Amino acid sequence: MLKGGYWGKILWVDLSSKKISEATFDEAFARKYLGGVGLATRIVSEHVTRNTNPLGPGNVLVFATGPYQAANIASAGRCSCAARAPLSGYWGEANAGGHIGPELKRAGFDAVVITGRAANPVYLWINDGKAEIRDASSLWGLDAVETTAALKESVDAKAAVSCIGPGGENLVRFACIANDNHGYFGRGGMGAVMGSKNLKALVIRGTLKPPIADEGKLREVYKDVLSRAKDAPFTKDNAEHGQASAVVPREENGLLPMKNFTMDNWTEGAAKIGAPHFTEELQIKRWPCPSCIMGCHRRITNPKYFPADTGGPEFETLGMIGSNLLIDDLGAIVRANEMANRYTIDTIDLGGVLGWAFECYEHGLITKEDTDGIALEWGSGDALVKMTEKIARREGIGNLLAEGLRACVEHIPGTQLYAQESLGQTVGAHDPRAFWGQTITTIASTRGGCHLHGFAEAFDLGALLPEIGITEGTDRFDVAKKGYAGAIYQDIQQFWNSLTWCFFYFFSGVTLADQVNMLNAITGWDVTPAEAQKMGERIVCMQQVFNLNMGMVPEKENVMQERFTKPHKEGGAAGKVPPWQAILQEYWETKDWTKGVPSKAKLAELGLDKLEAKKALSDAVARDYKKD
Amino acid sequence: MKVKVKFFASLTEVFGDREREVELGEGARIKDLLDALCDSSRCRQNVFDDSGKIKMRIQIMKNRMPIQSFDGISTRLEEGDVISIIPPMFAG
Ligand code: SF4
Numbered sequence: 015m016l017k018g019g020y021w022g023k024i025l026w027v028d029l030s031s032k033k034i035s036e037a038t039f040d041e042a043f044a045r046k047y048l049g050g051v052g053l054a055t056r057i058v059s060e061h062v063t064r065n066t067n068p069l070g071p072g073n074v075l076v077f078a079t080g081p082y083q084a085a086n087i088a089s090a091g092r093c094s095c096a097a098r099a100p101l102s103g104y105w106g107e108a109n110a111g112g113h114i115g116p117e118l119k120r121a122g123f124d125a126v127v128i129t130g131r132a133a134n135p136v137y138l139w140i141n142d143g144k145a146e147i148r149d150a151s152s153l154w155g156l157d158a159v160e161t162t163a164a165l166k167e168s169v170d171a172k173a174a175v176s177c178i179g180p181g182g183e184n185l186v187r188f189a190c191i192a193n194d195n196h197g198y199f200g201r202g203g204m205g206a207v208m209g210s211k212n213l214k215a216l217v218i219r220g221t222l223k224p225p226i227a228d229e230g231k232l233r234e235v236y237k238d239v240l241s242r243a244k245d246a247p248f249t250k251d252n253a254e255h256g257q258a259s260a261v262v263p264r265e266e267n268g269l270l271p272m273k274n275f276t277m278d279n280w281t282e283g284a285a286k287i288g289a290p291h292f293t294e295e296l297q298i299k300r301w302p303c304p305s306c307i308m309g310c311h312r313r314i315t316n317p318k319y320f321p322a323d324t325g326g327p328e329f330e331t332l333g334m335i336g337s338n339l340l341i342d343d344l345g346a347i348v349r350a351n352e353m354a355n356r357y358t359i360d361t362i363d364l365g366g367v368l369g370w371a372f373e374c375y376e377h378g379l380i381t382k383e384d385t386d387g388i389a390l391e392w393g394s395g396d397a398l399v400k401m402t403e404k405i406a407r408r409e410g411i412g413n414l415l416a417e418g419l420r421a422c423v424e425h426i427p428g429t430q431l432y433a434q435e436s437l438g439q440t441v442g443a444h445d446p447r448a449f450w451g452q453t454i455t456t457i458a459s460t461r462g463g464c465h466l467h468g469f470a471e472a473f474d475l476g477a478l479l480p481e482i483g484i485t486e487g488t489d490r491f492d493v494a495k496k497g498y499a500g501a502i503y504q505d506i507q508q509f510w511n512s513l514t515w516c517f518f519y520f521f522s523g524v525t526l527a528d529q530v531n532m533l534n535a536i537t538g539w540d541v542t543p544a545e546a547q548k549m550g551e552r553i554v555c556m557q558q559v560f561n562l563n564m565g566m567v568p569e570k571e572n573v574m575q576e577r578f579t580k581p582h583k584e585g586g587a588a589g590k591v592p593p594w595q596a597i598l599q600e601y602w603e604t605k606d607w608t609k610g611v612p613s614k615a616k617l618a619e620l621g622l623d624k625l626e627a628k629k630a631l632s633d634a635v636a637r638d639y640k641k642d
Numbered sequence: 643m644k645v646k647v648k649f650f651a652s653l654t655e656v657f658g659d660r661e662r663e664v665e666l667g668e669g670a671r672i673k674d675l676l677d678a679l680c681d682s683s684r685c686r687q688n689v690f691d692d693s694g695k696i697k698m699r700i701q702i703m704k705n706r707m708p709i710q711s712f713d714g715i716s717t718r719l720e721e722g723d724v725i726s727i728i729p730p731m732f733a734g
Contacts, residue, residue: 247688248730251652260733263650266706266726289651329733443733466734476698477732487698489710521699521732586706 016041017538018227019081020049024057025123025145027138029211030071030130034145039124045539046621049080050514051107052553053125054096058105059560061129068100068203069185069210071131077176077216078125080514081536083115084224087236088243089516089524091116091303093193099202100210101187101363101418102437102462104564105557106202109511111303111311112193113174113218120220132212137177139169140218150214154183157356158192159323161215170219177215178205181359181406185209186416188363188439192355195324196301196311200360202439202461203418227538235531239524240307246522249308253300254293256310257329261288261337264329267490268448268586269471271338273392274369275434275445275577278585283342287332295344301325308518319348324355330465333443334365335398339372346395350402357406366433366440366463367415368401370422373432380426386410431576437462437566446578446594448587449474449490453597454500458572458610460557468504469517470496479506481526481543491590497600505550512553552620555605555612559622568610572598643668643721647679650728656688666719672702673715675725688729699730 016022022044024037047056054076066072075097082090093115099106118126122143135150153161157179165175175194182189182205189205190198199205208214226232243249251259264270265284272280285291292298297316302309312326327336327347335354336347354361368390374380375390382389386404390397404412414425420438423430434441436457442465446452451470459467474490484502488494506526510517513533526543533541541549562568574594581591602609606616617623645664649657657679664678676696680686691697702709703726709717719725 246730247652248732251729251731255651257733259651260731263701263728263731264733266648266650266728267701267703267708268706290654469732469734472732475701475730475732477730478698489708491708491711517734518732521730586703588706 016044016225018225019084019537020044020124021122021224023123025126025140027126027128027145027147028130029128029132029136029147029213032147034147046552048509048512048549049124050078050094050512051096051109051508052512052549053080054078054094054107055553055556055560057125057127058096058098059556062098062560064564066098068098068103068106069206071129071211073098073207073210075128075204075207075211076125077114077118078514079115079119080512081533082513082515083119085226085232085532085536086305087532088240088305088307089519090514091305092514092516093118094511094514095191095199095204097204097207098564099439099461100185100206101203101439104437104462104561104566105460106204107461107511108190108199108201108204109514110191110193110199111197111516112176113304114176114193114216115514116304117174117218117220119224120222121218122220122222126216128211128213131210135212135214137165137215137217138213140216142220142222153214155180158358159195159356162192162195165215165217169217173217173219175215175217178208179356179358179406181357182206182209184406184408184416186359186405186408187418188360190358190360192324192358195355197303197325198355198360200362201464205358226536228535232532232535235528235535239528239532243519243522243524244307248518249522252308252310252518255289256298256312256326258289258292258312258327258332260329261292261332265337266586268582268588269445271333271443271445273340274338274373274432277340278582278588280337280340283337283340286342287336287344287347292332292344296326296348298326303516306516308522310518314348319345322348322352324352327351327361330443331361334362334440335368338365338369338443339398340392341395341398342393343395346398350398353399353402353406357402359402359406362442363418363440364402364405365443366419366435367405367422368398369434370419370429370432371401371411371415374426374429379429380411384411434575434577435463436575437571439463441465441575444471445587446574446592447582447590450493450496450592450597451490451499453496453574453592453594454504454601456578457574457594458500458568458598458601460554460561466507468500469507470499470503472520473499473503477521479526482547493593493596496592497597498604500597500601501604502547504554505547507550508553509546509550512549548620552622555616555620555622558607558610558612562611572610643670643719645675645719645721645723645725647675648724648726650726651731653688653727653729656685670719671715672704672709672717672719672725675719676715689727701728701731702726703728
């Protein structure tokens with residue numbers, strides 16, 4: 015019996031038939047898949063086949079909470095979202111802050127699953143155990159800020175609103191979903207999946223109290239955790255400057271992307287877009303996720319930069335549409351970020367496709383004739399702003415860029431070097447040459463290019479997991495244990511995304527033991543750190559099997575991007591290239607995967623032998639993603 | 643000899659500087675520099691752990707390369723070297 019952390023209820027909404035139903039699950043299921051991304055992986059794996067068009071009615075869009083959303087604790091203002099990704103054709107997942115997670119839990123559901131396609135634009139109203147599909151025709155075409163305001167006014171001012179703007183409606187393959195204009199389900203094109211279903215928004219309000227197994231124990235553990243987190247240096251920096259605090263140090267150690275990852279140094283530029291200038295110039299205020307004590311999200315209060323109704327740019331955005339394009343004009347970055355947030359397009363992939371386009375322009379492969387007269391010159395804030403509009407609206411060359419990097423390279427053959435992607439998704443603003451711990455997440459993330467699927471940069475920096483035997487990190491340029499760490503941190507990251515938890519707290523001293531103690535107080539379980547890692551491992555393994563079922567060939571896809579195989583000449587990563595083949599081999603061995611395919615023994619050990627193994631082992635063939 | 647020290651993020655406030663020139667004796671090493679810099683208990687607490695070792699999550703670089711690539715805290719310094727000290731810093 016579920017004692018706490020869950021209702022054991024999943025809301026199912028078929029937009030084609032307008033049928034709304036509920037599915038239930040028991041404690042054994044919860045302990046196996048945990049929640050958040052784990053629960054979503056289970057559901058998507060079961061219902062999506064290779065014939066499912068990511069932008070068709072058959073795709074399954076899941077919004078899932080974990081056990082942490084039952085508790086009113088710092089770090090729990092998060093939610094997971096998953097589907098087959100329209101950007102890659104493979105596993106798609108995003109994790110975001112905002113009110114949707116805690117609100118969905120208080121509304122009496124652990125997750126909501128959306129299938130089918132509505133005949134006309136609709137929104138979904140979920141309120142205290144009930145759900146209703148409502149007409150949204152009048153909202154279609156509005157941006158995320160306008161949509162959120164209209165729904166809060168007409169439905170419930172206190173409701174959480176997760177919605178799409180024109181980017182999602184226009185099926186930009188990297189469209190995101192805006193949560194209360196504050197957090198974003200950024201990666202993989204989850205906003206395009208919503209758009210393809212004619213689903214403009216979820217509006218959620220809950221007043222129910224989710225069950226907690228041992229409230230007293232939770233408060234006791236949490237009090238201790240909170241007191242340590244409050245005093246951590248990272249908490250201070252993250253609260254004061256948000257993720258902008260990392261720009262200048264990351265330029266110093268060579269991690270920041272500069273000129274589509276080709277430049278070595280950009281010291282003056284980094285100082286112009288990073289903290290402390292960022293904080294002072296934009297007159298930044300904190301904008302925390304629910305219950306968060308850090309509040310890394312930013313609210314811009316300097317009227318010179320208005321409208322600024324959405325979350326201000328964070329590290330990935332400053333990196334990908336700032337330094338990556340050599341744009342040091344903070345005003346242009348703020349403007350493009352605000353547009354991307356309103357139109358709901360992911361700023362990482364925006365920076366990725368523009369990096370490719372700017373480099374093509376430099377080499378004469380794209381000209382002003384292709385861009386309606388816009389000069390795609392490095393450093394041009396004007397080009398950034400104009401192209402953001404074109405992509406969201408799919409106008410002119412924006413229609414090509416909206417298809418993502420693989421379509422771009424297909425359009426101009428021979429330009430793969432300019433496309434920093436894995437499975438078609440742009441890698442984050444983390445140059446793996448500077449932190450070799452980032453190798454696995456850069457080349458072998460199950461959701462494609464990503465900086466967070468095994469954030470072993472943490473291992474390089476000494477943020478360790480002694481509870482499961484990782485008591486010492488290795489220097490960022492030391493190959494030792496990088497593949498091992500890539501595997502274990504990937505497992506742990508998926509455990510976190512299933513709790514569902516904000517991983518920044520790990521860097522503020524909240525240990526794996528703390529996380530497990532809170533989980534046990536919430537659920538009444540006796541999970542150990544080792545079991546937590548196994549839970550994460552199971553989830554990653556299921557995602558890998560999902561990708562194999564979709565036709566992924568790991569040996570073909572898990573390859574270092576050519577650009578990262580040549581060293582920088584100067585700067586914080588001068589002369590360094592990660593020996594990625596050795597790291598990948600160690601990663602596969604740690605996982606017990608043969609060339610990326612999980613062994614039968616491993617699948618059995620993880621309890622995955624029945625459902626997933628047969629398909630995975632018989633079905634792995636090369637896949638042409640365009641013709642799928 | 644003189645070396646330049648660059649402080650980052652919260653350490654600029656702790657040390658009261660973004661950059662500083664430090665005069666050291668010939669043959670000085672990173673540990674000598676840190677001793678010279680950490681003239682208050684607050685500075686020490688931000689760089690060293692309770693056992694006197696450099697905190698794991700602090701990055702110290704000589705001419706932008708981690709000191710682990712040289713000789714750790716025994717890394718020798720030379721005239722004109724630039725030392726960067728970065729506090730625990732994660733970005734995602
Ligand atoms: S640290 Fe940032 S992302 Fe994490 S919960 Fe707080 S505001 Fe949200």
